[in-house]
Amino acid sequence: QSALTQPASVSGSPGQSITISCTGTSSDVGFSKYVSWYQQHPGKAPKLMIYDVSNRPSGVSNRFSGSKSGNTASLTISGLQAEDEADYYCSSYTSTTTLAVFGGGTRLTVL
Amino acid sequence: EVQLVQSGAEVKEPGESLRISCKASGYIITNYWISWVRQMPGKGLEWMGRIDPSDSYKNYSPSFEGHVTISVDKSISTAYLQWSSLKASDTAIYYCARHIRSSGWSPFDYWGQGTLATVSS
Numbered sequence: 001q002s003a004l005t006q007p008a009s010v011s012g013s014p015g016q017s018i019t020i021s022c023t024g025t026s027s028d029v030g031f032s033k034y035v036s037w038y039q040q041h042p043g044k045a046p047k048l049m050i051y052d053v054s055n056r057p058s059g060v061s062n063r064f065s066g067s068k069s070g071n072t073a074s075l076t077i078s079g080l081q082a083e084d085e086a087d088y089y090c091s092s093y094t095s096t097t098t099l100a101v102f103g104g105g106t107r108l109t110v111l
Numbered sequence: 112e113v114q115l116v117q118s119g120a121e122v123k124e125p126g127e128s129l130r131i132s133c134k135a136s137g138y139i140i141t142n143y144w145i146s147w148v149r150q151m152p153g154k155g156l157e158w159m160g161r162i163d164p165s166d167s168y169k170n171y172s173p174s175f176e177g178h179v180t181i182s183v184d185k186s187i188s189t190a191y192l193q194w195s196s197l198k199a200s201d202t203a204i205y206y207c208a209r210h211i212r213s214s215g216w217s218p219f220d221y222w223g224q225g226t227l228a229t230v231s232s
Contacts, residue, residue, distance in 0.1 A: 036218035045206055045222040089156050093216045098172050100158040
């Protein structure tokens with residue numbers, strides 16, 4: 001059981017937009033501005049896509065955006081491309097002794 | 112260019128010890144924390160703990176505290192993750208990752224390529 005709850009899978013067609021949710025509690029997502037999103041292709045290391053809820057690292061496409069409302073964070077990918085097919089993980093700083101938690105991951109399929 | 116290069120895959124038996132490494136280059140290792148993240152076969156990411164290489168201060172997730180040890184050798188810009196007695200359930204890919212900022216909690220901007228540790232009798 002992961003600390004943060006994500007849908008197991010989402011799908012969309014090329015050009016469409018999708019949103020992946022990440023639900024936590026008032027001790028992590030609701031508490032922290034340090035919510036981040038990672039993309040992981042099979043057999044590869046994760047890649048930071050969004051940090052501090054809505055900031056994009058240099059080099060990450062502006063098709064990726066993040067937001068947060070209460071205890072739920074969201075990652076939106078617009079203009080879906082085949083290369084976006086991957087697993088996506090949210091993560092948050094937490095006020096508990098764990099310090100950092102991840103979601104269980106969401107498999108994005110581009111139809 | 113910032114790089115984290117991890118040591119190669121390991122195959123061990125239960126009860127054996129193991130140390131895997133993560134060599135940092137392209138930046139001053141003492142300027143940024145390093146965390147370790149576990150990914151069990153077919154599963155998600157789990158944060159294990161972090162170290163501040165400037166003073167070796169560490170935090171561990173309660174799920175891993177007492178079972179692993181994180182350390183750093185500043186002189187060779189290398190962080191380590193070690194076990195004194197492995198279990199079969201330690202079979203996983205282990206990633207080191209650099210925190211994006213030099214102080215306070217922050218996400219991970221650079222990751223190692225991962226080290227697969229297989230524990231089996």
